[in-house]
Amino acid sequence: xxxxxxxxxxxxxxxxxxxxxxxxxxxxxxxxxxxxxxxxxxxxxxxxxxxxxxxxxxxxxxxxxxxxxxxxxxxxxxxxxxxxxxxxxxxxxxxxxxxxxxxxxxxxxxxxxxxxxxxxxxxxxxxxxxxxxxxxxxxxxxxxxxxxxxxxxxxxxxxxxxxxxxxxxxxxxxxxxxxxxxxxxxxxxxxxxxxxxxxxxxxxxxxxxxxxxxxxxxxxxxxxxxxxxxxxx
Numbered sequence: 001x002x003x004x005x006x007x008x009x010x011x012x013x014x015x016x017x018x019x020x021x022x023x024x025x026x027x028x029x030x031x032x033x034x035x036x037x038x039x040x041x042x043x044x045x046x047x048x049x050x051x052x053x054x055x056x057x058x059x060x061x062x063x064x065x066x067x068x069x070x071x072x073x074x075x076x077x078x079x080x081x082x083x084x085x086x087x088x089x090x091x092x093x094x095x096x097x098x099x100x101x102x103x104x105x106x107x108x109x110x111x112x113x114x115x116x117x118x119x120x121x122x123x124x125x126x127x128x129x130x131x132x133x134x135x136x137x138x139x140x141x142x143x144x145x146x147x148x149x150x151x152x153x154x155x156x157x158x159x160x161x162x163x164x165x166x167x168x169x170x171x172x173x174x175x176x177x178x179x180x181x182x183x184x185x186x187x188x189x190x191x192x193x194x195x196x197x198x199x200x201x202x203x204x205x206x207x208x209x210x211x212x213x214x215x216x217x218x219x220x221x222x223x224x225x226x227x228x229x230x231x232x233x
Contacts, residue, residue, distance in 0.1 A: 003048035003120055004028040008038040008064065009082065010056050014105075018051060021109040022116065035059030039067055046073050049116055054083040054094065062093055069098035076161050078119045082107065095201040100162050101188070118189035136171050138229060141213035143171055152213045162187065163206045166199075170217060170227040179224040199224075 005022050009015040010033045019031045030047070032038050035056045042050075050068065054061035061081060068074045081094045084105040094102055101115055136143040142151040145168050150157045159167065166187050170178060178186075180196040188198065203225060207214035218228040 002026060002028045004030060005049050005051060005116065006038060006041060006047045007031045007051045008033075008035065008056065008061070009051070009053045010034060011053075014053075014082075017109055018112065021113055022051075025113045025117070027116070035061065035064040038064055042068055042071060042074050044073065047077055049119060050074075050077060050079045051112070051116070052079055052081050052099070054081055062097060065094060065097045065099055075158070078161070080112070080115055080119065092197075092201055095198065096205055098160060100160070101198070121189060136174075138171070138216055138227075139213060141210070141216055143168065145172070150210075152211055157209050157211075159206070159209060163202060163209065166202055166206060167210075167217070170225060174227040174229075177220045177223055177226045181224075183224060 005027050007015060007018050007022070007029055009018060009031070012033070015031050015033060019029045022029045027048075030041060032041060036058055038050075038052070039059070052061045052064060052068075056064065059067075061083075065079055065081065068077070068079065078100040079098065081099045081102040082105060083094070083102060100119055103112055103115065136145070140153045142149075142154075144150075148161075148164055150159055150164065150167065166183065169183065169186050180199045183199050184196065203217060203219075207217055210216065216228055218226050220226055
């Protein structure tokens with residue numbers, strides 16, 4: 001079955017361009033030109049991914065992203081945001097609201113397709129596991145990589161697929177420092193170091209969700225991140 005992509009863009013030329021290239025890449029595409037329509041289409045439906053412009057009339061893309069992530073059926077659906085804004089804060093806000101990636105206009109349609117393919121590979125495939133790392137206990141943190149489940153103090157932590165893969169990657173490589181470039185390659189499927197800030201933003205959001213177990217993700221200044229043992233484990 002083909003993956004279906006929801007594309008939300010109010011500029012007709014860009015909407016047609018994105019839809020055409022995604023269809024050429026063998027995806028089903030549902031194009032809409034407003035945030036209101038996007039939310040209506042998402043209600044009760046399940047898409048494989050969303051391409052979402054920030055600058056939309058009426059409800060803007062950031063608010064659409066927030067509302068999509070609040071829907072149970074859309075919580076784990078990856079979102080790629082399109083923005084004409086150069087300010088980094090807009091990209092950071094989008095990532096903090098739950099977006100997985102962003103592209104700044106003007107963008108290459110080929111790059112967008114490659115990003116979508118990389119994201120869907122991540123979401124359609126669990127992190128590689130083996131019997132020694134299927135279950136990881138670290139202080140008050142419990143990780144089930146096979147069941148894609150994370151608990152802190154016995155309570156389920158609602159991580160997105162990319163946050164889960166980031167945590168699992170660090171946990172399964174505990175004792176080894178992972179550079180931002182290496183995390184981009186493993187978790188995001190990118191080789192381009194220009195997106196290192198994406199890693200930092202997702203790590204910050206992951207730590208917030210882990211709460212009292214956030215110390216397990218340690219910053220190694222100038223290099224990247226590592227998974228550290230929590231006292232009492």
